[in-house]
Amino acid sequence: MPSARSERRPLPIPFWRRARRIFLLATIACLVPAGISWMGAMSQAHNVGLGVSSVEWLRQNGGGPIVTQIENWYYTLTAPSKGGPALSALPQVGVASSEGGGGKTAKAYRPPKVVPLIHPALPGEGVWKKAAAGAGPRPPVLVTTFRSDPEYPQFVAGVAWIDSARTELAYVPGLAEPPPPLAHRGSGEVPEGKRGRLVATFNGGFPLETSNAGLIYRGKVVEAMVDGVATVVEYRDGRIDIVKWESGASAPANVWFAKQNLPPIINNGKLNPNLSDGPEWGETVNNAVRVWRSGIGIDSRGNLLYAAANYQTVESLAKILQRAGAVRALELDINEDWTSFISYRHPGAVQPSNLLPEMFRPAERYLTPDERDFFALYLRPGQKW
Template sequence: MNTEATSPSPQGGASPSGPHPAAASGAREVAVPFPPTSFEPPHARTAKPEDGTWRPLAEGAAGGTPVLAQATVHPHKIKPHVYVHVVAIDLRKVALHLVAGTLEPQSKDIPAERRPGLVPAADQQDLIAVFNGGFMARHGKYGMRVEGDEFLPPRPDACTVALYQDGAVRIAEWSQIEADAPKMVGLRQTPPCLVTARELHPAIEDAVRPRKWSAAENGEVEIRRSALGVDATGRVLFYGSGEWVTAKDVAVAMKAAGAVDAAQLDINYSYTKFLFYGRPTPSDPLQVVSTLIQDTKHIKRGYVTTPAERDFFYLKRRSHAASSPSK
């Protein structure tokens, strides 16, 4: 279920039908720095000194060139303990993939051999990280498709993480990008988009009962949540995860970090994870070497030898031949 293609087109996050709607138009390409430039924390009262500053990560770096960077955001106006860690991902050098779990999303039409729940062996050599997908099928029946396998049909009103044949990633309501469906190699749907064209969802202020973005089984809304976003050029992807956060907190953090469009992924302690892979020594097998949030539930060789029951995304280094934007 490998969904890698070539890298994004010269317009950045261009979908097959045209450039990313937030990308600047014009014939001349705009340089995209990586790591991204520093950003202003959303609230001076709760910001920490390091907030808004991107720290290049060694994980996945080739020849000393960073392909991942991390920043922290404290998105709440008065609660300093609320935080979101954000990882920026250079899509010019890193490919995003989507894999179905062995059980989720539930589907009676896809046989077990089409859903092994593992990073393909051919991609493990260049594996950088794995992170969680979306809700279980019974929680909203949000659509998912990987290549020719449709596990659940897309919902018109659902936020959609779409992976294109040219390597681009788009995040938008399905009704806005449905026409591009034949040129997608994968899609995963979520509750309504947290951020669209730099604007927070109009219902996001309902922080007490954010039914659209769910809560813990006990009704608690300040929980661990995760999100995925993309910048205005479409060349930088953002994964965010934080503790004690509402949907609004995550949305505020993703927007502050530079996401013009963002979707909430899974929630709760057991299901949210961003795992970095490597080999502690050359003779060691591929395994999890660190996690974005220290207290993250995981299996050391999960996703590479131990199958995952739930869907997930993974990141791998692009080959040199695929690292240049398509023409």
């Protein structure tokens, strides 16, 4: 006689339900190592929110193309409209009008006023002002603002001019960028002992994994240099230049640091004719997408120029720098979380001030550890404030 147990057949699970269960279990199994990696990254020191840190974690762990695509969609959907009501005043920058307004004085050179694009010009538009209170007749840093695009009359560009004869540029690694390992990384902030001579700080370029470019730090190659890429170079004699790199993958003997970022946007005084998209522009939003952008250039006398503005394309950023007098220039970091130019009104890094009031990050940014690399400008030894 067959047993009652053998007579009871288990009900078969429908195939689709079993497949769903398998996918659910596989998903949970995938989330475990991903979650461990994410939590490890979030447990490190950050000075940005959880959302931005999570996006950076995704970017650093193979998700760069996903982040870039989502950013493209988002910025395209939120693209600004042309036109709009005219501005009646520009944001207040600097502390006083630079005397002379342009041309050569008896001893010191002053950059010429930036000719406004939109007429009539607003009060102070394109006029250079001292960034530091109490700066003498040769301020190391001058700042100005102007409306950079007649089709978008509400957008204002901020530009800083830096006297290279009186200042020295330093490359400062962040806590996470360049990625480890890195010898002599430091604390990711302006060293305390150097703040007495600090005149300005500003953001670096794209992270190495998205810039497809190289880095030399303290004379040693951190990431292989790439020919044809725009490079900020400091030589061992203290001279600064912006060049289109043609010195191969290794570190020349006379180079102290060299930070590369994308092809030049201005070379020999002219805009790069190929400012459209392509793999040479790195893993980033499309060049025609309007976002916060920053860039650095050099004028014909070897003085540095920094520019930043919201809702810019690569081409419009290049035009801003060209208008300010740059003969060679490269794009630096983009997006509101990463663009910063901070000047210090008084010695000792006192009263930091953003170049543009609408810059997202606080003016104290580089006085505390930061994840990303940046540049610091100091008065040269022997120079007075």
